[in-house]
Amino acid sequence: MGYVGQRLIQAVFVLWVVATLCFLMFRLMPGDPTLNYIDTSMTEEQRQNMLVAFGLDQPLYVQYLIYLKNLLRGELGNSFLQGRPVLELVLEALPLTVALTLSALIVAYIFGVIAGAFLAWKRGSLTEGVAIPLVLATRAAPEFWLGMILLAIFAFGYGWFPSGGAASAGAEYGSEWERLFSLDFLYHLLLPALALAVYLQGLPLLLMRSTMLEVMQDEFVTMARMKGLSEWTIVIRHAARNALLPVATAFALGIGGSVGGNVVVETVFSWPGLGRMLVTAVQGSDYPLAQGAFLIIAAVLVLMNLVADLLYGWLDPRVSHGRKG
Amino acid sequence: MRRRDLIQGTAIAAALAAGGLGARGAAAQQAGDPIRKLVILSRPQSNNPQAYQAAEIIAQEWRKLGLDVEIRPLPRQQQSEVVWNRRQEWDMTMWQMVGRPERSDPDELVFNLFHSSTAPTGFNFVGWADPEYDRLAEAQRVETNPDRRREIIRAAQERVNQGQPYLFLVHPKQVHAFNKAQLREGTLVNQAGLGLRNIWTYLGVEPVGNRRDMVLNASEPVQAIHPLWISGATDSWVTELVWDRIMRIGPDGLPRPWAAETVTQVDPTTIDITIRQGMKFHDGSPVTVDDCIFSFEAPAIGNEVPMYRPFVLNIAKVEKTGDRSFRITLKQADAGFFTSSLAKLNIIQKSAWEPVLRDYQNRPENIERFVVERPIGSGPFKVSRARLSEEIVLERNADHWAAPKIERWILRIVQNVEATLGMLNRGEINFLADYTGDPDLVKQLVSRNRNIVMNEAVDVGFQFLGWNMRRPPFNDPAFRRALSAAVNRELMAEAAWNGFAEPANSHVSPALPFWHREGIVGMLPSGLDQAQRILQEAGYRVVNGRLHYPAGTREQTTPN
Numbered sequence: 001m002g003y004v005g006q007r008l009i010q011a012v013f014v015l016w017v018v019a020t021l022c023f024l025m026f027r028l029m030p031g032d033p034t035l036n037y038i039d040t041s042m043t044e045e046q047r048q049n050m051l052v053a054f055g056l057d058q059p060l061y062v063q064y065l066i067y068l069k070n071l072l073r074g075e076l077g078n079s080f081l082q083g084r085p086v087l088e089l090v091l092e093a094l095p096l097t098v099a100l101t102l103s104a105l106i107v108a109y110i111f112g113v114i115a116g117a118f119l120a121w122k123r124g125s126l127t128e129g130v131a132i133p134l135v136l137a138t139r140a141a142p143e144f145w146l147g148m149i150l151l152a153i154f155a156f157g158y159g160w161f162p163s164g165g166a167a168s169a170g171a172e173y174g175s176e177w178e179r180l181f182s183l184d185f186l187y188h189l190l191l192p193a194l195a196l197a198v199y200l201q202g203l204p205l206l207l208m209r210s211t212m213l214e215v216m217q218d219e220f221v222t223m224a225r226m227k228g229l230s231e232w233t234i235v236i237r238h239a240a241r242n243a244l245l246p247v248a249t250a251f252a253l254g255i256g257g258s259v260g261g262n263v264v265v266e267t268v269f270s271w272p273g274l275g276r277m278l279v280t281a282v283q284g285s286d287y288p289l290a291q292g293a294f295l296i297i298a299a300v301l302v303l304m305n306l307v308a309d310l311l312y313g314w315l316d317p318r319v320s321h322g323r324k325g
Numbered sequence: 326m327r328r329r330d331l332i333q334g335t336a337i338a339a340a341l342a343a344g345g346l347g348a349r350g351a352a353a354q355q356a357g358d359p360i361r362k363l364v365i366l367s368r369p370q371s372n373n374p375q376a377y378q379a380a381e382i383i384a385q386e387w388r389k390l391g392l393d394v395e396i397r398p399l400p401r402q403q404q405s406e407v408v409w410n411r412r413q414e415w416d417m418t419m420w421q422m423v424g425r426p427e428r429s430d431p432d433e434l435v436f437n438l439f440h441s442s443t444a445p446t447g448f449n450f451v452g453w454a455d456p457e458y459d460r461l462a463e464a465q466r467v468e469t470n471p472d473r474r475r476e477i478i479r480a481a482q483e484r485v486n487q488g489q490p491y492l493f494l495v496h497p498k499q500v501h502a503f504n505k506a507q508l509r510e511g512t513l514v515n516q517a518g519l520g521l522r523n524i525w526t527y528l529g530v531e532p533v534g535n536r537r538d539m540v541l542n543a544s545e546p547v548q549a550i551h552p553l554w555i556s557g558a559t560d561s562w563v564t565e566l567v568w569d570r571i572m573r574i575g576p577d578g579l580p581r582p583w584a585a586e587t588v589t590q591v592d593p594t595t596i597d598i599t600i601r602q603g604m605k606f607h608d609g610s611p612v613t614v615d616d617c618i619f620s621f622e623a624p625a626i627g628n629e630v631p632m633y634r635p636f637v638l639n640i641a642k643v644e645k646t647g648d649r650s651f652r653i654t655l656k657q658a659d660a661g662f663f664t665s666s667l668a669k670l671n672i673i674q675k676s677a678w679e680p681v682l683r684d685y686q687n688r689p690e691n692i693e694r695f696v697v698e699r700p701i702g703s704g705p706f707k708v709s710r711a712r713l714s715e716e717i718v719l720e721r722n723a724d725h726w727a728a729p730k731i732e733r734w735i736l737r738i739v740q741n742v743e744a745t746l747g748m749l750n751r752g753e754i755n756f757l758a759d760y761t762g763d764p765d766l767v768k769q770l771v772s773r774n775r776n777i778v779m780n781e782a783v784d785v786g787f788q789f790l791g792w793n794m795r796r797p798p799f800n801d802p803a804f805r806r807a808l809s810a811a812v813n814r815e816l817m818a819e820a821a822w823n824g825f826a827e828p829a830n831s832h833v834s835p836a837l838p839f840w841h842r843e844g845i846v847g848m849l850p851s852g853l854d855q856a857q858r859i860l861q862e863a864g865y866r867v868v869n870g871r872l873h874y875p876a877g878t879r880e881q882t883t884p885n
Contacts, residue, residue, distance in 0.1 A: 031402035040437035044446035053690040156747040163747040272715035
């Protein structure tokens with residue numbers, strides 16, 4: 001069996017483990033979805049009827065078997081709270097999360113790579129002395145804090161950007177694509193993407209810098225210097241290209257991690273993405289929706305891990321993945 | 326006075342307690358077991374700062390009486406699970422009743438909160454059982470003469486004051502704000518107990534300038550737009566605009582005919598209704614008497630419509646009496662029927678819903694699982710677009726006999742409370758409809774932006790601490806009364822709610838002056854000395870700074 005085949009089997013196994021954990025985690029948590037409907041007129045009969053309607057009257061193992069059977073058929077079930085198919089809800093929120101994540105990641109990694117290379121080049125200078133603590137501070141700062149600061153300055157203060165949402169109130173579009181590529185959407189995307197990018201840029205920057213510092217010690221760099229190439233040419237054309245490998249891997253993993261990790265930014269900016277949906281689902285014990293959202297996030301993460309592994313092997317043929325040559 | 330002042334007062338009051346109960350003769354010999362540590366369940370401070378701070382103030386006061394009190398923050402789901410499903414296992418919980426139009430009639434709260442029949446599995450989770458209260462709650466339900474009913478409801482409030490089944494804290498004030506540069510001041514309507522966020526505002530508000538829309542916020546996503554499912558509080562804001570009802574609760578808090586031209590109470594169990602002429606559903610089909618009759622019959626079919634079923638259970642029959650009229654016969658007189666049923670049930674299309682109901686009778690799930698793809702009502706607004714976790718857009722129904730003046734009603738889901746103020750300031754929303762943050766921030770905004778107008782109104786709902794009367798010492802009315810007396814509600818309203826609340830001692834809000842027992846707050850003894858006196862008279866003793874049960878009483882309850 002080839003390397004790719006092995007990795008695919010591993011990926012399926014990981015997804016099964018995640019699916020099982022998701023199933024157990026939500027059912028072992030205190031409470032059930034009927035608690036969302038506690039009301040003065042609610043009776044025990046109503047509550048029991050609700051449990052039957054949600055299939056929660058069945059023994060746990062029966063629920064689990066039904067869940068696995070549905071998963072194999074590609075069915076994630078219907079949301080308890082909204083009644084609609086989970087896949088439909090997730091696919092509705094996913095483009096917004098992907099748009100936010102990708103734009104932030106691209107900005108963060110472009111900036112991180114360039115700034116990381118620059119700081120490696122400027123090692124020991126005053127610029128590095130100021131920049132590194134600043135980068136560490138933005139990396140360590142909570143996302144919600146960064147988001148609120150940006151909102152306070154650029155939305156509430158100067159009024160340059162909207163205070164939240166993915167489109168202006170009442171804006172109408174012919175299709176989701178039309179909306180995603182509208183100026184109004186981009187205008188709403190800028191501030192949350194910036195907040196996320198400021199948070200994300202620390203990793204590629206520090207990674208690029210440290211790898212660059214290693215690469216700059218390599219013999220081929222010394223050779224380039226001996227050839228009389230300019231320092232800038234050495235840094236950009238020779239060293240940086242060789243230092244990009246771990247950054248590319250981090251980028252792939254970053255996509256996977258960020259799809260589920262935007263909960264805070266999405267909440268601060270009222271961005272109707274997957275992360276915010278996940279929070280609502282967990283708070284409301286909406287098991288199918290929470291399971292489905294987690295599973296899709298996990299699938300993206302596993303897929304990106306796989307891509308990173310394959311990418312690594314492709315970018316650097318020295319990486320053998322344990323294969324015997 | 327704020328919390329800081331309270332903390333400073335602790336030492337003084339502790340000295341008072343020591344010199345009062347603690348020093349009384351041979352207290353130790355006359356005392357029972359020390360009272361166990363008592364636990365107050367509360368939402369975390371980050372989640373509900375007011376309730377948590379109120380719990381802190383309460384605990385602080387009670388420690389002065391010699392009680393060991395712990396506040397245990399729990400997420401909402403977990404708190405609800407313990408309180409609702411494990412009724413023997415908790416001591417006290419912070420809780421709230423929120424204001425809703427149908428709570429303008431006191432029946433829902435008077436009966437369901439405290440009638441002993443709802444104690445085992447219903448809303449009487451504190452487990453209060455008082456035969457005299459039960460009698461009053463049942464009597465008000467069948468008394469159709471308003472004046473006589475008012476006397477019964479006032480007597481019920483006095484009974485609650487005696488028994489203190491809840492430690493009532495405050496009736497919070499609803500804080501709403503709007504932009505008068507976009508919405509004409511004076512055209513928004515203040516509804517009793519609800520403030521500006523009500524249908525009368527949406528119908529009457531006049532746009533100013535180019536923007537013809539009302540844009541408001543909600544902090545929770547909408548779950549569904551469904552005429553046969555009460556799926557959430559925010560959802561109800563939408564459904565009441567899309568579907569008409571026979572009656573509506575007016576700005577004065579009383580039910581008034583809406584889709585009905587007349588509603589006549591022929592006798593205590595017979596109601597004649599004539600519907601308006603020319604009403605149409607949003608698809609252009611007429612609203613008929615058959616649709617109205619079906620709307621009352623549908624919730625009673627099997628268990629398909631569990632949320633609305635309780636509101637039609639008292640209906641014996643519904644008969645057509647003419648092209649525009651029908652008669653409802655009740656099994657027994659029901660004073661709250663106009664509010665709890667006629668003003669609550671949505672008028673739905675029989676032709677659309679009858680087959681769906683029939684289909685769902687053969688399924689394990691009920692009709693709440695049915696996804697309404699195209700919500701069709703006959704109400705003053707039509708659904709234009711619904712992204713449930715992002716934005717709901719309703720457009721005016723120009724054919725409606727009470728057509729709104731705004732073109733669109735746009736509900737934006739904004740979970741970041743601080744951002745809503747920024748949105749209001751920048752004109753992204755023009756009506757702050759759902760605000761749970763610090764009201765002082767809204768005041769500050771009003772002082773900075775001259776276009777913003779703030780409105781506050783006492784809520785029909787209330788904040789309270791529920792104590793579990795299944796567990797001693799809360800089964801002792803004297804103990805409850807003493808602990809209730811120890812809490813300074815004026816201070817509570819100032820410290821925890823920043824002055825945006827009124828002291829409470831009743832489940833019927835002063836926002837409903839016809840039903841509210843005036844002066845009920847003053848009927849409760851107030852102050853630490855009063856609390857100590859009540860405890861002393863009931864036999865409780867302080868020994869070595871710790872409050873003990875009366876002589877001979879053993880502590881047999883396990884701390885939770």
